[in-house]
Amino acid sequence: MSSVTSTTSDQDALLRAGIDRSLRHPVMFFLTSGAAWLAVSIFLGVIASAKSHSPDWLSGCPWLSYGRVFPAHINALVYGWGMQAGFAVIIWLMARLSRKECTAVGTILTAGHVWNLGVSLGIIGILSGNGTGMPWMEFPAFAWPVLLLSYFAILIWSFIQFRVRPEGHVYISQWYLLAAMIWFPWVFITANTLLHCLPGHPVMGAAINAWYRSAMIFLFFTPVALGAAYYLAPKVTGRPVFSYSLAKLGFWSLAGIAPWAGMQKLAGAPVPFFLPYLGAAATALLFIPTCAAAVNTLRTMLSCPETLAASPSLRFTTAGIVGLIVLAISSVFLNLPGSTLRMTQFTLSGYGFDMLALYGVFSLIMFGATYFIVPRVTRREWLSRRLIKMHFLFSVYGVIFVALVALFGGLMQGMGQEAWQQPWSPVAARPYAVTITFSWSLILFSNIFFFLHLTLMWLRLGRRSSHPTLLVPSHGSGSPHGEEGDIDNVGPAHAH
Amino acid sequence: MSLRTFILGLTASFGAAWLAMVVIPYLKMRDLAPLADPAAKSATPVFFPKRTGRIADGAMVYAENGCYLCHTQVVRPTYAGNDLYRPDWGGLKNDPDRGDTRRETNAFDFLGEKFAQIGVNRMGPDLSNLGRRVEADYAAGSDPSEWLYVHLYDPTANPKLWNSKCPPNRFMFEKREIKGSPSDDALPVDVGAGFELVPGSDARALVSYLLSLKKDHPVPAALDFAPKKKDGDS
Numbered sequence: 001m002s003s004v005t006s007t008t009s010d011q012d013a014l015l016r017a018g019i020d021r022s023l024r025h026p027v028m029f030f031l032t033s034g035a036a037w038l039a040v041s042i043f044l045g046v047i048a049s050a051k052s053h054s055p056d057w058l059s060g061c062p063w064l065s066y067g068r069v070f071p072a073h074i075n076a077l078v079y080g081w082g083m084q085a086g087f088a089v090i091i092w093l094m095a096r097l098s099r100k101e102c103t104a105v106g107t108i109l110t111a112g113h114v115w116n117l118g119v120s121l122g123i124i125g126i127l128s129g130n131g132t133g134m135p136w137m138e139f140p141a142f143a144w145p146v147l148l149l150s151y152f153a154i155l156i157w158s159f160i161q162f163r164v165r166p167e168g169h170v171y172i173s174q175w176y177l178l179a180a181m182i183w184f185p186w187v188f189i190t191a192n193t194l195l196h197c198l199p200g201h202p203v204m205g206a207a208i209n210a211w212y213r214s215a216m217i218f219l220f221f222t223p224v225a226l227g228a229a230y231y232l233a234p235k236v237t238g239r240p241v242f243s244y245s246l247a248k249l250g251f252w253s254l255a256g257i258a259p260w261a262g263m264q265k266l267a268g269a270p271v272p273f274f275l276p277y278l279g280a281a282a283t284a285l286l287f288i289p290t291c292a293a294a295v296n297t298l299r300t301m302l303s304c305p306e307t308l309a310a311s312p313s314l315r316f317t318t319a320g321i322v323g324l325i326v327l328a329i330s331s332v333f334l335n336l337p338g339s340t341l342r343m344t345q346f347t348l349s350g351y352g353f354d355m356l357a358l359y360g361v362f363s364l365i366m367f368g369a370t371y372f373i374v375p376r377v378t379r380r381e382w383l384s385r386r387l388i389k390m391h392f393l394f395s396v397y398g399v400i401f402v403a404l405v406a407l408f409g410g411l412m413q414g415m416g417q418e419a420w421q422q423p424w425s426p427v428a429a430r431p432y433a434v435t436i437t438f439s440w441s442l443i444l445f446s447n448i449f450f451f452l453h454l455t456l457m458w459l460r461l462g463r464r465s466s467h468p469t470l471l472v473p474s475h476g477s478g479s480p481h482g483e484e485g486d487i488d489n490v491g492p493a494h495a496h
Numbered sequence: 497m498s499l500r501t502f503i504l505g506l507t508a509s510f511g512a513a514w515l516a517m518v519v520i521p522y523l524k525m526r527d528l529a530p531l532a533d534p535a536a537k538s539a540t541p542v543f544f545p546k547r548t549g550r551i552a553d554g555a556m557v558y559a560e561n562g563c564y565l566c567h568t569q570v571v572r573p574t575y576a577g578n579d580l581y582r583p584d585w586g587g588l589k590n591d592p593d594r595g596d597t598r599r600e601t602n603a604f605d606f607l608g609e610k611f612a613q614i615g616v617n618r619m620g621p622d623l624s625n626l627g628r629r630v631e632a633d634y635a636a637g638s639d640p641s642e643w644l645y646v647h648l649y650d651p652t653a654n655p656k657l658w659n660s661k662c663p664p665n666r667f668m669f670e671k672r673e674i675k676g677s678p679s680d681d682a683l684p685v686d687v688g689a690g691f692e693l694v695p696g697s698d699a700r701a702l703v704s705y706l707l708s709l710k711k712d713h714p715v716p717a718a719l720d721f722a723p724k725k726k727d728g729d730s
Contacts, residue, residue, distance in 0.1 A: 051663060052619070052661060053661070055651075055652075055660075055661050055662060055663040055664065056652075056664065059663055059664045059666060060666060060667070061667070062667035065561060065562075065663055065665065065667070066562065066565070066566075066663045067561040067562020067563060067565055067663070068560075068561065068562055070562060070565055071562055071565070129560045129561065130560060131559065131560050131562070132559060132611075133556075133558070133559020133560060133562075133564060133611060133613065134559075134611055135564070135616055162499070163499070170497065175502070178502070179506055182503070182506055183506070183510060186510065186514070190514065190518060190519075194518070194522055195611070199610065200522050200523075200525060200526040201522075201525035201526060201528060201603065201606070202606040202607075202609040202610060202611050202612035203525070203603055203606050203612040203614070204521060204522050204525040204526075205610075205611045205612060206611060206612040206613075206614040207521070208518055208522065209611075211517060211518060219510075252505070252509070255505065255506055255509040255510065256509045259509065259510045259512075259513030259514060259517070260513045260516075260517060263517065265614075265616075266614060267572070267576045267577075268570060268572025268573055268575075268576030268577055268579075268600075269570045269572070269601065269612075269614050270601055270602045270603035270605075270606075271521070271525070271603075272521050272524075272525075275517060275521060278517065279517075337576075341576075342572070342576055342577040342578075345576075345577070346568050346615060346616065346617055346618040347617060347618065348617060350616060350617060351617070413618075417577075417578075417618055418577065418578045419578075420578040420579075420581040420582050424582065424621045425659070429619070
């Protein structure tokens with residue numbers, strides 16, 4: 001490279017390419033193994049859901065009994081897919097935004113394998129009948145220190161990159177990601193040490209478990225999703241974020257409100273009176289941070305409608321943000337202590353809310369980020385527009401059915417429970433359960449192809465092209481992807 | 497905003513909730529003052545439900561097999577739900593000895609458990625007083641543990657529960673050839689000539705635990721939110 005032709009933008013491109021290259025294997029490892037866990041989790045979810053309306057199916061095998069398959073489904077979704085997708089997005093975004101190459105690839109990959117080992121043994125532990133019986137924390141007690149240590153070994157480098165970054169602007173994405181990186185270990189250590197190591201009052205243990213579930217959603221999965229959305233929306237559209245002050249409001253109100261939420265699940269249980277009611281109030285108030293961030297990113301993306309229609313990243317992100325608005329509305333309407341809380345406290349709507357948060361918001365935005373990040377780290381383009389479209393349609397329609405049917409079915413179930421004049425009977429939830437089974441099957445189908453697509457990309461079997469895979473046919477050319485070209489003809493390489 | 501300010505802000509906003517919602521209530525509830533037991537006749541009348549031996553093992557079986565996914569163990573006060581109005585959830589409406597024993601769940605009911613299985617979804621009925629209910633109602637006049645064994649083996653075998661969504665737990669039972677005289681524990685389930693069905697150790701532990709679920713023990717006046725009216729009162 002001659003210094004005469006080298007410009008700032010060439011150096012920038014070189015730096016970005018260097019960062020992407022350094023993170024290729026960690027990012028692809030977390031995304032691909034995460035996608036595999038996602039498929040496993042949904043497969044278990046289909047089995048669990050089918051058993052909830054046909055209890056005799058596969059009833060001979062203890063490993064596949066409902067009471068074990070369902071926790072395995074949730075834990076695989078949270079720790080297998082959710083956390084690992086979060087790792088991939090955090091390490092890549094923090095490196096890019098701090099402008100630092102990753103220097104600890106070996107440690108991250110080793111820790112990633114340990115994480116996967118921990119999750120696998122935990123799932124086997126649940127299925128073999130050694131679960132702890134604490135929702136979302138069913139992994140046998142050996143698993144959590146393993147997960148915690150590998151968490152630190154994976155993400156400490158992103159924190160260091162932020163500390164040693166060249167001085168400059170701190171992006172909104174970085175607030176959310178840094179905060180999530182700090183909140184998760186705090187929440188995880190608190191819940192696990194209190195419940196596993198320092199036995200206290202059993203009902204207070206149940207309250208902390210409920211707080212833990214809510215904190216995982218609103219202090220890890222939501223901020224990671226918002227960090228990615230605040231990166232993708234301005235980056236892909238090329239427009240600035242709609243409002244900086246709205247972003248600040250959204251972030252600090254999340255930080256101030258979300259830690260109080262969660263214990264409304266214990267309303268009426270013998271814990272100090274204020275805990276469930278503060279929890280209900282905080283959950284309803286979460287409308288503010290979620291809507292502030294949703295409006296802000298949505299306005300940014302809508303400033304460029306044609307990009308929105310063409311870019312898979314933006315399309316998934318928009319769907320996830322719309323999911324966030326639905327989540328915001330349901331966090332108000334499911335938690336009103338005088339009317340709806342008693343009907344949603346012990347019903348299917350809790351599952352609907354969790355799945356809306358985990359799949360309808362977090363996963364959709366993670367898919368959007370995946371479709372953006374993977375071509376950059378592998379330097380190959382996605383193979384098939386059709387697979388991406390199918391993934392989008394099945395995911396979005398699937399999660400609409402799973403979440404909305406569970407939310408609505410839960411309300412119906414709650415009304416039945418409260419009708420105390422009627423004798424108790426297993427509520428006629430069959431149509432809801434059948435719909436949920438069917439929708440999970442659709443989602444499973446599309447995610448198996450998502451996993452295969454990712455694997456091919458990791459093997460660098462993607463298209464060698466400089467044209468991004470867009471969802472609308474380009475004009476005036478025979479190939480739906482435009483002219484085929486060697487990816488190395490553009491970008492940093494041609495500065496050489 | 498520097499990193500220092502940022503982390504201070506996060507620590508303050510999270511730490512306040514962390515202390516107020518989690519740490520302080522947890523520490524406070526660890527030292528719950530003992531509750532006097534009005535029904536006890538011993539010298540130290542302290543209310544402490546039995547949670548040892550096979551009952552504790554049964555609580556583990558309950559947790560490991562996900563019973564908490566479909567069954568709750570909390571009878572909410574009337575401000576939070578209608579559980580108390582049901583005739584057999586909070587106790588028994590017409591107990592032959594004690595009359596109406598129904599009451600809401602209190603913190604002492606869970607003493608000695610590892611984790612209170614409050615539950616997440618009521619696909620099945622609340623189990624706070626299952627032991628009481630099975631003895632007085634479901635299995636009235638017969639052996640309550642046998643009723644529970646048969647129920648766990650195949651919930652829909654009972655014509656009254658034909659529509660139950662409770663999964664059968666056949667793996668907790670052992671089908672074996674009858675050698676000599678049949679076992680005293682054999683269940684009244686037809687598993688073929690020359691064979692009998694006996695509960696395994698998990699089933700025995702689970703049934704001990706389920707029969708121990710009687711959370712309508714009398715409470716002292718301080719905790720009795722629905723005291724009996726005197727005869728003269730209207």
